[in-house]
Amino acid sequence: MSEESGGVVVYWRPMCPYCIRLLTQIRFTQLEFTKVNIWKHPDAAAFVRSVADGNETVPTVTVAGRAMVNPSKGELLEAVRAYAPHLLSGAADGS
Template identity: 55%
Template sequence: MTGERAVATVYWRQGCPYCSRLLGDLDRIGLPVDKVNIWEDPEAAATVRSIADGNETVPTVVVGDTAMVNPRAADVVDAARRHTPGLLAVNTSALVKGPWHRGLAVALVIAVGWFVLAAFNPTTSFPLAPALLTAAWPLGRRWRAGRVLRPVTALTTALGGAVLAVAIALLLELNGALAGAMLFGMPPLTEAIVSVALGVLVGGGLALAGRRPS
């Protein structure tokens, strides 16, 4: 969306997936912006280099006297509201969070692999499998999104992975296939649940790694 009422300038270039994602998000929430292609405007490219430590990193966004390199749409909206109080009325609920099932395929592959291996090797332990399965969903979703996750998204996907891991562990326990030697000498199901908790911490934490404090 480009026009006289633009409250932000977005420097972008063709073939940049991060630019496409940001511009799509800003368009969906109705934030008017000016788009400047740095490959067609040498002065714009110089502006970006002055902001991004000599690099032509895009998207780079300028709102008033605030410059941001590769920001989230929510960051741009916050800056616009600070710069033009009372002017901005956008639907931030329209920010695309991505399908809830992003990353689930990775978790399902690990779940099936763990179940099959344990079923055919009932006396062999796979103590880290529950942790890997639990962490796979939030990490897979972060990878598919191409950015750090919001705290609530990281938590819900990690808990979703935990539910799946506990379900697999219960199925294996009921079928006598969770009988291998464990790392800490706990009962197999108990240790599987401990491994799940570890997966929640690791998966959720890594999905948030690099997030700027809000």
């Protein structure tokens, strides 16, 4: 997925309370990101398993290609500041 290399990608699945929480929290930051439903995209599910010890643990997020399994909003924003700070221009920092 091309977004992986330079942006934020949130791998999620429906009915996941952890996904809902993180997605809701980052929506309020105005951070641009791409959502990928692992139940609709087998390649995405395989990627998540590859970085989550064989499990389909979601949310899994990539920031500029660096994977994080079930990060907090603060951890996600810290990774964006470190690896993709250009994505924060215009986004509220509310960490």
